[in-house]
Amino acid sequence: xxxxxxxxxxxxxxxxxxxxxxxxxxxxxxxxxxxxxxxxxxxxxxxxxxxxxxxxxxxxxxxxxxxxxxxxxxxxxxxxxxxxxxxxxxxxxxxxxx
Numbered sequence: 001x002x003x004x005x006x007x008x009x010x011x012x013x014x015x016x017x018x019x020x021x022x023x024x025x026x027x028x029x030x031x032x033x034x035x036x037x038x039x040x041x042x043x044x045x046x047x048x049x050x051x052x053x054x055x056x057x058x059x060x061x062x063x064x065x066x067x068x069x070x071x072x073x074x075x076x077x078x079x080x081x082x083x084x085x086x087x088x089x090x091x092x093x094x095x096x097x098x
Contacts, residue, residue, distance in 0.1 A: 001030045004091035008098025010040030012058065015097040016047060022095065027054050034087040036060065041098060042070050049075055059083050 002037060003026045009015045023033045035051070035074060037060035045065075048058045052075045059077035059085075060070075088094050 001026075001043070001092045002034070002090055004087045005033065005035045006092045006098070007035060007037050007041040008096070010037045010043045013098070016041075018047040019095075019097055020047070020051060023051050023056050024054070027051070027056060033057070034046055034059070034091065036084045036087055037076075038064055038084075039062070039098065040068075042068055043077075045070060045073050045076055049073075052076070057087075 005019050005023060006020045006062040007015055019035065023035060026033050033056040035056055035058045037050065042060050042065040045060065052058050059079045061080055063080060065078065077083065
């Protein structure tokens, strides 16, 4: 199964915890996981290194990151809405948080 998670909220929200726990559980069961960060969630780029090491594909909206002055990291794809659209298209299940 392929799971796509969209995260919109930044620090101070329980959504990060929910997204990471869902992703970790899915990966532990052998599922594929894609996570797309938008809006204030782009501030959380450093919170996803562990998930990418476990096999999750994490990308973000480069436009939102640039607007907020977020520094680029090498383990997250800097993309855009077409990347999220492709992730949704390929997914069996989609979860949006934020």
